[in-house]
Each structure stands twice: as C-alpha cells, then as structure tokens.
Amino acid sequence: MAFEIGTASDYRDLLDRFHAFLTAHPNLVAAGQQWQALRWTTDAATKELILKAPGLAGAEEIYCGIRAYENATAGYYMWDLNGFIGFNPANDFYTQPGAISGWLPMMSLWNTAIPYWFVANGRRAVVVAKISTVYQAAHLGFVLPYATPGQYPYPLLVGGSMTGQRGRNYSVTSPNHRHFVDPGEDGQNNANTACM
Known part of the structure; x- marks a missing residue:
C-alpha cells in the first residue's frame, strides 16, 4: 500500500500529482502494483486520465478514469469520475466499454491550493x-464484495462527493453533496442519477 500527503497548487495540479502517484510511487512499483496510464491528455481545456490497475497479484485489469474540466466564469472546477470494463483508444472518455451512463460521480474542487491525501x-x-472547510473524496477501483466471484466478477466501485449535473460548487450543502460511502441520489435529476 502506498500513501502520500501534500498540497497541490490547483485542481489540475492535483490530477498531475495523482497520476504520478499511481504510476510511479516507489511502494506501488516495488509491489508490482503501479497503475498504467492508458490515456493521459493535458490540453488547455481539460485533463483526462484513463488508468488500468493490475490488482494485488498483477493479474487483474481494473479500468478507471478521471476527466478534469472547469467553468471559470461560474467558479466550477470539477473531476468527472468513471469506471470501465475495458479500454478502446478510439473511444472518448464517456464512451469507453462499460462506461457509466447518465450523470457521473464527481469531485468538486477549486483553482487554488488543495491539501490532499492519496x-x-x-x-x-x-x-x-480539502477545499476550504469541505472535504471531497473519491474512490476508484475494486471493493471486497459480499458475493462470490461468480456472482460479482468485476466488483468496481467508482464514487465521488457529488452526483448529478455538472457545475456543482464545492460549497453546496444539499443532499447531493455526499461521501462515496453514502452516495444517496441526485434528487434534482432522479432519472439521470449516477449508479455507483
């Protein structure tokens, strides 16, 4: 297991640091558990990271992704979170095999210093x-399910601090701003609630 504590300069730097942590942290590398970046784009408008994790024994293929975007006028700085069952380099972030459809789990961040824990x-x-006095959290990867491997062969959990439409600010205090272990639902967009 690897961990890191630090402060990123903003939401884009946080993704840079998370990318470096997952793909090159010495503890992950020594255990043969470093994640592989299948797509890492860093253009001016968005940053996108699609990863494949090897599992604990190096024999699994666990696909997850993060896409950072902003609306500076409205003050929104977000990470969309997604999970997949495979990777196709020809597909965009939202149409990868098995991608979550509808509203995605997300993290609402900001464009200034961000203390973090990985x-x-x-x-x-x-x-x-930590965004102001609010903690945001995200989970990407497998959980230990209460089921047999035959009943739940791909136990992927992708969760964030928010679900629902884009543009939710970190300071929202409605039930739509939650922790991934208690995702609830997006009451404003019930038909499009993200399945986590």
Missing part, C-alpha cells in the same frame, strides 16, 4: 482533498 494499492485508489 492512498492506493493495485486494486483501488482513494483521494481526499
């Missing part, structure tokens, strides 16, 4: 970020 192994990764 923890990961070859099976899952967790990000916690």
Whole structure:
C-alpha cells in the first residue's frame, strides 16, 4: 500500500500529482502494483486520465478514469469520475466499454491550493482533498464484495462527493453533496442519477 500527503497548487495540479502517484510511487512499483496510464491528455481545456490497475497479484485489469474540466466564469472546477470494463483508444472518455451512463460521480474542487491525501494499492485508489472547510473524496477501483466471484466478477466501485449535473460548487450543502460511502441520489435529476 502506498500513501502520500501534500498540497497541490490547483485542481489540475492535483490530477498531475495523482497520476504520478499511481504510476510511479516507489511502494506501488516495488509491489508490482503501479497503475498504467492508458490515456493521459493535458490540453488547455481539460485533463483526462484513463488508468488500468493490475490488482494485488498483477493479474487483474481494473479500468478507471478521471476527466478534469472547469467553468471559470461560474467558479466550477470539477473531476468527472468513471469506471470501465475495458479500454478502446478510439473511444472518448464517456464512451469507453462499460462506461457509466447518465450523470457521473464527481469531485468538486477549486483553482487554488488543495491539501490532499492519496492512498492506493493495485486494486483501488482513494483521494481526499480539502477545499476550504469541505472535504471531497473519491474512490476508484475494486471493493471486497459480499458475493462470490461468480456472482460479482468485476466488483468496481467508482464514487465521488457529488452526483448529478455538472457545475456543482464545492460549497453546496444539499443532499447531493455526499461521501462515496453514502452516495444517496441526485434528487434534482432522479432519472439521470449516477449508479455507483
């Protein structure tokens, strides 16, 4: 297991640091549990990271992704979170095999200094970020299910601090701003609630 504590300069730098942590942290590399970046784009408008985790024994293929975007006029700085069952380089972030449809889990961040905590192994990764006095959290990867491998062969959990439409600010205090272990639902967009 690997962990890192630090301060990113903004939401884009946080993704840079998370990318470096998952793909090159010495503890993950030594255990053969570093994640592989299948897509890493860093253009001016968005940053996009699609990863494949190897599992604990190096034999699994766990696909997850993060897409950072902003609306500076409205003050929104977000990470869309997604999970997949495979990777196709020809597909965009939202149409990868098995991608979550409808509203995605997300993290609402900001464009200034962000204290953070990362923890990961070859099976899952967790990000916690402090935005003002609000903690945002995300989970990407497998969980230990209460089921047999035959009943739940791909136990992927992708969760964030928010679900629903884009543009939710970190300071929202409605039930739509939650922790991934208690996702609830997006009451404003019930038909499009993200399944986590």
